Amino acid sequence: MITEQVVLVNENDEAVGTMDKMEAHKKGVLHRAFSVFVFNSKGEMLLQRRALNKYHSGGLWTNSCCSHPQPGEEVHVAAVRRLQEEMGFVTALEKIFDFVYKAEFDNGLTEHEFDHVFAGEYDGTIDFNPAEVMDYCYRSFDEVRNDLQQQPGKFTAWFHLAFPRIEEWWSRHYKSVAA
Numbered sequence: 009m010i011t012e013q014v015v016l017v018n019e020n021d022e023a024v025g026t027m028d029k030m031e032a033h034k035k036g037v038l039h040r041a042f043s044v045f046v047f048n049s050k051g052e053m054l055l056q057r058r059a060l061n062k063y064h065s066g067g068l069w070t071n072s073c074c075s076h077p078q079p080g081e082e083v084h085v086a087a088v089r090r091l092q093e094e095m096g097f098v099t100a101l102e103k104i105f106d107f108v109y110k111a112e113f114d115n116g117l118t119e120h121e122f123d124h125v126f127a128g129e130y131d132g133t134i135d136f137n138p139a140e141v142m143d144y145c146y147r148s149f150d151e152v153r154n155d156l157q158q159q160p161g162k163f164t165a166w167f168h169l170a171f172p173r174i175e176e177w178w179s180r181h182y183k184s185v186a187a
Contacts, residue, residue: 011028011029011030012028012029012076012078013026013027013028013029013078013079014026014027014028014029014032014039014041014076015039015040015076015077015079016032016037016038016039016040017038017039017040017122018038019038019108019122021040021106021122021124023040026079027039029076030063030117033063033064033117033118033119034116034117034118035118036110036112036118036120037120038108038120038121038122039076039120039121039122040076040077040083040121040122040124041075041076041077041119041121041122041124042074042075042076042077042083042086042087042090042124042125042126043071043073043074043123043124043125043126043166043170044071044072044073044074044087044090044101044125044126044127044128045071045072045126045127045170045174046072046091046099046127046128046130047127047128047129047130047178048129048130048146049131050146051148051149051178052146052147052148053071053072053146053147053148053149053152053174054072054095054130054134054144054145054146055070055071055072055144055145055146055147055152056069056070056071056072056073056094056095056136056140056141056143057069057070057141057142057143057144058070058140058142058164059138059139059141059142060142061139062140063115063117064113064115064117064119065113065164065165067142068162068163068164069155069162069163069164069167070163070164070167071167071174072091072095073087073090073091073094073095074090074123074166075094083124084101084103084126087101087124088101091128093137093140094136094137094140094141095134095135095136095137095141095144096133096134096135096136096137097130097133097134097135099128099129099130100128100129101126101127102126102127102128103124103125103126104174104177105125105173105177106122106123106124106125107123107125107169107170107173108120108121108122108123109123109165109169111165111166113165119165119166121166123166123170125170125173125174127174127177149178152171153171153175156168156171
């Protein structure tokens with residue numbers, strides 16, 4: 009059986025090796041990851057609810073797609089690939105920022121990730137993979153912000169960290185587009 013590998017990195021996102029994905033999450037080792045945020049033409053954010061069988065954060069709401077690039081795979085290529093594998097569609101993605109975070113979970117696993125964040129727009133059909141996703145919806149920024157405040161336990165740890173930066177980026181991006 010082939011195990012999935014993650015790319016270990018330093019705080020500058022320089023590759024320093026590889027490790028089995030589960031081992032990296034058990035040891036809390038910093039590794040490369042990505043998060044994809046997709047919006048429809050109305051400016052609503054596509055959220056997915058993670059499948060219950062995920063190794064952590066099962067059943068929680070989060071951004072459109074998130075995962076890890078494979079060793080030797082460009083992060084942007086991995087983001088496009090996983091969006092298609094998880095949500096069943098492809099769209100153009102733009103890198104908008106990155107951040108490092110560490111979150112410990114009740115099951116003993118730790119996410120310690122250098123997270124590359126991408127955004128895209130899509131209005132078409134969604135054919136999600138039920139092994140990865142149990143539900144999805146489009147929500148306005150106001151609805152998401154209210155849900156995060158009223159029911160914070162329904163969202164993934166990284167979504168709480170990324171959402172304010174996505175909202176700031178959206179405000180700057182769409183104000184400059186409208187000008």
